[in-house]
Amino acid sequence: MDRYELRRLDYSLTDDHTDLQNAYRQFFKSYCPIDTVRAAEASGFDKSLWERLCAMGATTMALPESVGGDGATLVDLTLVAEEIGRSLAPVPWIDHVCAARLLARLGALDSADIVDGTSLVALDPQEDAGAGRRLIPTGSISDHVVVRDGDDVVRLSFGTRPVKVDNIGKLPMAWVDPATADSRTVVASGPAALVEYQRALDEWRLLTAAALVGLVEETMTIAAEFAKTRYTLGVPISTLQAISHPLANMVITIEGGRNLARRAAWFCDNEPDERPELTPSAFVFMAEEASKAATMAVHIQGGLGVSAEAAATAYLVRARGWALAGGDPAASAKRIGRILAERESA
Amino acid sequence: MDFSRVELSDSDRDFLHDVRDFLQSQVTEDVIRHDRETGDNFHEGVHLALGARGYLEKEWKPAAEGGFSRVRRRIWELEKRRAHVPWVTWGTTAMVARSVAGFGSSELKDEVLPGVFSGRVRLCLGYTEPEGGSDIATCKTRAVRDGEGWVINGSKMFTTGAHNCQYVFLITNTDPDAPKHKSLTMFLVPLDTPGIEIQGIRTVDGDRTNIVYYSDVRVDDKYRLGEVNGGWTVLREPLNAEHGAVEAATDGLADVSIMMHQGGFMATAVDKAAAKVSQKDPNGRRAVDDGAVAYRLGRSAARLEAALSAPSIFGRVALSQTMRDIAPDLMDLLGTASTLPVCTDGAPDDGASEYIYRFAPLSGIYGGTLEVFRNMIAQYVLGLGKPAYGPPATKVS
Numbered sequence: 001m002d003r004y005e006l007r008r009l010d011y012s013l014t015d016d017h018t019d020l021q022n023a024y025r026q027f028f029k030s031y032c033p034i035d036t037v038r039a040a041e042a043s044g045f046d047k048s049l050w051e052r053l054c055a056m057g058a059t060t061m062a063l064p065e066s067v068g069g070d071g072a073t074l075v076d077l078t079l080v081a082e083e084i085g086r087s088l089a090p091v092p093w094i095d096h097v098c099a100a101r102l103l104a105r106l107g108a109l110d111s112a113d114i115v116d117g118t119s120l121v122a123l124d125p126q127e128d129a130g131a132g133r134r135l136i137p138t139g140s141i142s143d144h145v146v147v148r149d150g151d152d153v154v155r156l157s158f159g160t161r162p163v164k165v166d167n168i169g170k171l172p173m174a175w176v177d178p179a180t181a182d183s184r185t186v187v188a189s190g191p192a193a194l195v196e197y198q199r200a201l202d203e204w205r206l207l208t209a210a211a212l213v214g215l216v217e218e219t220m221t222i223a224a225e226f227a228k229t230r231y232t233l234g235v236p237i238s239t240l241q242a243i244s245h246p247l248a249n250m251v252i253t254i255e256g257g258r259n260l261a262r263r264a265a266w267f268c269d270n271e272p273d274e275r276p277e278l279t280p281s282a283f284v285f286m287a288e289e290a291s292k293a294a295t296m297a298v299h300i301q302g303g304l305g306v307s308a309e310a311a312a313t314a315y316l317v318r319a320r321g322w323a324l325a326g327g328d329p330a331a332s333a334k335r336i337g338r339i340l341a342e343r344e345s346a
Numbered sequence: 347m348d349f350s351r352v353e354l355s356d357s358d359r360d361f362l363h364d365v366r367d368f369l370q371s372q373v374t375e376d377v378i379r380h381d382r383e384t385g386d387n388f389h390e391g392v393h394l395a396l397g398a399r400g401y402l403e404k405e406w407k408p409a410a411e412g413g414f415s416r417v418r419r420r421i422w423e424l425e426k427r428r429a430h431v432p433w434v435t436w437g438t439t440a441m442v443a444r445s446v447a448g449f450g451s452s453e454l455k456d457e458v459l460p461g462v463f464s465g466r467v468r469l470c471l472g473y474t475e476p477e478g479g480s481d482i483a484t485c486k487t488r489a490v491r492d493g494e495g496w497v498i499n500g501s502k503m504f505t506t507g508a509h510n511c512q513y514v515f516l517i518t519n520t521d522p523d524a525p526k527h528k529s530l531t532m533f534l535v536p537l538d539t540p541g542i543e544i545q546g547i548r549t550v551d552g553d554r555t556n557i558v559y560y561s562d563v564r565v566d567d568k569y570r571l572g573e574v575n576g577g578w579t580v581l582r583e584p585l586n587a588e589h590g591a592v593e594a595a596t597d598g599l600a601d602v603s604i605m606m607h608q609g610g611f612m613a614t615a616v617d618k619a620a621a622k623v624s625q626k627d628p629n630g631r632r633a634v635d636d637g638a639v640a641y642r643l644g645r646s647a648a649r650l651e652a653a654l655s656a657p658s659i660f661g662r663v664a665l666s667q668t669m670r671d672i673a674p675d676l677m678d679l680l681g682t683a684s685t686l687p688v689c690t691d692g693a694p695d696d697g698a699s700e701y702i703y704r705f706a707p708l709s710g711i712y713g714g715t716l717e718v719f720r721n722m723i724a725q726y727v728l729g730l731g732k733p734a735y736g737p738p739a740t741k742v743s
Contacts, residue, residue, distance in 0.1 A: 333648065
């Protein structure tokens, strides 16, 4: 690749971007305090928060105008995802919009209820399509589940929704066995359909990466504020480099991961074939860094941080659970390796 | 937000091709070999050629004063990297020349600046001391008034390029009793002054730097920059630039952080490793088909891209830290032959990954250590307060 190619390197947000960002930040601040997050842990889903979010247009914005959506860019969607991560919102927005966008691209989005979020679609986000029973991150609350099956993209539905299993990410996760679905519709088949499915996997990783950026930023901020007011031997622990340098490293992770996710999104929006490695790169980076950062954030708050009631622990568990919901992140790393090898041998 | 290719006017496209052809003709294999052998990161012939073409002056001056337009400046930066133009001594020269322009007398400016533009005058940094570290305000090199001039005694480390330069931008202590930021005076000392001894030091990445000794060096007062004991005022701006604490360019025509040039070495190492592992061995197998190889390559690329994306001072730390993090993995996945340096028979990536492994320690200390920058982020971005240090202790040895 020509690393010296003359391209702009402009990461700035437009006024519309910042308005969008502020609107969602304010929304989650108002409607999704940490108590709301905790209260939804049993089911992994806060239905009334979801309805409010959909009423704000969070699902319609993500869909193309051809199906009644507002045609937002992926850059726009990363801004929303970041706020979901910051607030740990118990809503299936990432999975739903990635699945719905996939259906739209395959010409199979025929329900206004999906567009406005009344009817939920789940996605199997595993990079390596397995067979048989699998964990679907939003499987216990969705009306449809979209999976790959050989060369087919299939939409499943169940008379009785699959049962939620407890999981570290507090997601509405369920074991789903395609063979036991009450209805199974082949949505599309063949290489072109699988390319679109891969794109859905990439979008899922991109938005998850953005969510992890918001997650890390919030848990870092809480830890930093704690450190400023906690004293040891007469000084705030924030002035000790064993505390301040790990916090500085978290800021560096946030700044790099955030810009990478946005750049990846920009290329998906504008030149999708140019840098296909960037989307999985954002994900691989944040998946690894999020749990390191979240662990350090707990550690900085010591005995108070490890309490099950501490906000820090809510971030700790989701930093792992969200990153792993799509399988071993190594699958994405290997995909990057193959993309690069292909590119550099050309 | 915009990462698109820049649309060029016909004349800017001509400029790009001119520059590319010219640099290619100048930076020959001999130049590259000279660089490797001397570790100079400077080549006088190339430098004078750049000066003769007016490129040094155009790079140094803002567009309003006849310098490059924004887009040509960006073309120039990228094409210099593409051609591997030795860069270190021009970097220090350009930086110091700004201080001369800002703080020098008109006599001194006339003496120095025309030569800077022609390439005949080069300038280096006399900051760090053998016993000092990143805190350059702790300065033991003394300058003492002597009639109309000054007498300087002391020594400086990392005066990179001194043996190819005509002047050194020297931090001296002119008031040992004053608080350290009020004790400094800056001089532009001619390096041919009696009493100066330059001793070369090779560093592990292959570059050469110098330790410079100053023994009863007499300089005229005209070589002073700024006020006596006002050195910190002179230093602050070049230090800010060197630290990379600068705003992002709104037109996207600049690096998002300092050290992007060095980040390019890392990108080269990743790309070369990718090219190598895509090749088939005699049995028709590609290394990248081994999951352990693909994983490490992919993870390294992901970390590289995150570092390349991080802006400002964050990017600076990210680039140096990432170089340290990924160089060993890149070497591992290329196997034993990754230990072979550039231009060695069978080197799988022409030494790119073993080079960044050796270079990474350097990039994490020059212009301030990683700890200095983490302190700055902690204190100024996060508001965590000034670092708490233990009480001063008397040095044992």
